[in-house]
């Protein structure tokens with residue numbers, strides 16, 4: 001059955017093949033990729049979309065496609081993922097978001113993220129959901145704080161996929177437990 005969460009202004013849903021051109025374009029945007037390790041080629045972006053869609057088939061949830069009716073058929077992703085690397089806080093389920101630049105600054109990411117948190121706690125039965133980003137990614141940290149996630153500096157970590165000394169290596173971890181306002 002098709003997956004869909006509906007908010008006042010956003011729809012969080014399964015990916016469609018027709019989302020892929022916009023996905024490729026947004027991952028070629030240096031501003032969208034500012035806190036990542038460079039932009040993605042078409043092949044790399046399609047590879048990542050394939051892994052995200054495969055995660056849905058395997059686990060029943062993923063970084064779902066975000067639709068904003070009247071604004072964008074595909075605005076990026078917001079959703080839940082099993083963290084793929086090992087750190088002191090894994091295994092865990094993380095919440096994440098990546099939106100096209102044209103849709104920033106309107107509260108869409110936070111609205112969709114709240115739907116995903118509710119789904120994770122109420123439908124998937126999760127006790128805790130985490131989020132992580134590079135220390136300097138202020139917009140993403142603001143989403144985490146807006147949706148009621150909290151950071152303990154003791155959880156800060158160096159991302160294992162980036163080499164020592166890389167400017168994006170230092171990461172913060174935010175957590176939210178079921179029932180936490």
Ligand SMILES: CC(C)(COP(=O)(O)OP(=O)(O)OC[C@H]1O[C@@H](n2cnc3c(N)ncnc32)[C@H](O)[C@@H]1OP(=O)(O)O)[C@@H](O)C(=O)NCCC(=O)NCCS
Pocket residue numbers: 031032033035096097098099100103104105106107108109110111132133134137139140142143146
């Ligand atoms: C991280 C990211 C999703 C944040 O996007 P965002 O648009 O800043 O976040 P929101 O959708 O929650 O919007 C909040 C902003 O919309 C504003 N806003 C405008 N209208 C609003 C409304 N009706 N309701 C709520 N907020 C509204 C808020 O005031 C806030 O603006 P501010 O940042 O100037 O205070 C976006 O920057 C992004 O996709 N970045 C690239 C990918 C990335 O780094 N992902 C995270 C990796 S960990």
